[in-house]
Amino acid sequence: MNYSEGILSTDGIDKNFKLMVLEVVKQVEDTQKALENSDPHLISQIDARDDYIDNLKSIIENKCFYSNLHHDMDKKAMDLVRSVNIISNNLERIADLAVNIVSQIDHLPGKDELCRYEYKKFFELVLSGMELINKSLEHRDISRALKICQSEFNLDALFASNFNKVIADLRSGEDPQRLVTLLFILNYLERMGDSLLNIGEAIIFAVIGEKMKIHDFEALEDSIEAYHLEGSVADMAIESYWGTRSGCRISRVQKKSRAEGESQVIFKEGRVAKLEKERDSINLWSEVKPGLPPKVFSFQKNGKSASILLEFLDGLTFQQILMTGNSLLANEAFSKIKATLLEIWTATRKDKPTHPGYMKQCMDRAEDIYKVHPEFHFPRLQIGSIETASFSELAQKAVHLEKDLNAPFSVLIHGDFNIDNIIYNDEEKSIRFIDLYRSKPQDYIQDVSVFMISNFRQPVFVPKIRSRLNDILMDFYFFSRAFAEKSGDETFHARLILGLIRSFLTSTRFELNKEFAWEMHLRAVYLLEKFIEHRGKPWKEFRFSPSALIY
């Protein structure tokens, strides 16, 4: 629906609103020009336009509150009107900040000074955020709205780096008056970002009818992951245009107390297929165990990419708990994880054999591993009469042997059961699963092995934490072995060793610490040799010592 055809056109709010956006954009553009050439005519124009903008804001506000459009308006229409009013308030604030900047011009001798700081970048960010406002609201486009929000986070980061530069220049004895003036200007620009965040959030409110606090942006992280798993460098360049997790962003949310009824959300943008998969998996999990996955607030497709707004889950990831939490908390969360798994495994068990193909999964990613660690591709070697097989020979043999190895039943698996994809809320004593896009009915050993190795592969070597990771890993081994015994799963050990080999090998592609990656590779090779040694004998007789999993 086009908003100008709807409720907003009744009283001409749409026209006032578009005009207001245009005027504020012009105001910001002229402010940049005035900073660069101090043209007195331009400065007086800016002052005059400020009055005009104030006036526009009042007109919009009046129409939003007092006109007769409220008669039989539904919630959706009301949300839109409310959102327009919030946006116009924030636009006016941006215009005021522009005037504040212009008032500093007299105290700023030497425009060359300005160029030493990234003021142009500030203007670019503000203007590119503002350019999205009309379209975003018109098309009810959450992606664009989130990009507007993102301006704030980028501006914050930019301000932080320029702030440090000003402080450094002050310390080195440069003219304080000039520098303080400069700092004011940059700060006003940064505050425009606060308003842009409010604007973006107001548009999201108009679309989904709930107040959201944008908590985190996972777009970049996601596309990096997608690149590692299935994509190419070119895909990544196209998809990863959003910033990284930045400290200031997260702390900003933590400092603010949350308003009543306001949800915090996580936004993800990526390929349609992947996000559709995640949405469908979440629905599936909600049926099996309501409340285990996050809620989906919205799902939108924009051509090749899609975006999803998910409930932000309060609590700590199990990884965070293991790294920083006390033992009591860690044990509590771990017990809860095991109990949840038992419940899921029992409830979703289907007694039809399934073929997980661990070695095949691993060989499909071999290229990515060798790209990061070419030295893993070792040849066949000879030491006296001993001949060691090359890595590809070992892997080929295992792929071949694995063909006869099926899991006796399937359960609903998480698909990427890393310790950072599990969230524990200590207050509610609840476990939640995130990142479910690879979830499906499959061999439970897939989740078991990923979980075990995600403990091992933590690049933490502090003895206290390391021994905790080792304990969790071993405990989980015994837990799943007991489940296997109870479930009559006779080839548990043989499938587990393959799952572990797969996880060791594929984990190395994310590990740039060469020594640690090499350690994991060596363990995978050791386990491969143990598996291959057993060929010709029944897999239900296969056993291996889990000591190779202790670091």
Added chain:
Amino acid sequence: MEKSNFMSTFDDDFRYESIQDRESIVKYLTVLGEGIQNGRLLFGTRRKKLILEPGGLLKLEVKAKRKDRKVKLNLQISWSSDKEKGSAGADSLEIKAGKKR
């Protein structure tokens, strides 16, 4: 130099690293012991071979160390060879031991 895990491009440098258990490691020690006894140790890939011929007096260093949970046993055997690097025999694939550097 970047860590090269196996045979390096230098013909007289061989390296092998792996994880073993007690049972399997004995196989390697036995083979090495026999090689020393016979005066001929063979290391190689399909393309390159390094043959060491321990003879005369051999120096043996044994280092054992335990620090926290990490334990290390180092065996080092070194000697001087009468043949210079690169003076390979008739078989061009065989490169005899060079001086221990």
